Amino acid sequence: MAKIITGRLESEDIPTRLLYEAAGPIYAITVDGLGEVRILVPAPEQERARAILSQTYEDGELDWEKGMPEPPLEGEE
DSSP states (O other): OHHHHHHHHHTTTOOOEEEEOSHHHHHTOOSTTTTOEEEEOOGGGHHHHHHHHHOOOOGGGSOTTTOOOOOOOTTOO
């Protein structure tokens, strides 16, 4: 989930860092804070990051028919 959130923020040019709780990855457990991951953003970007992550979308607002854009051909940008 943290990678999805960081991907969304980075797509809006907000740099992110992940801060992992140390014991969780070693023991592969996520109970009572073990395995917690914090997503850090620069202080000046906090409000914008919160606004982006609080957005919701209805199916009708997303253009599913359009699909993904074609990648540029080699040598084109």
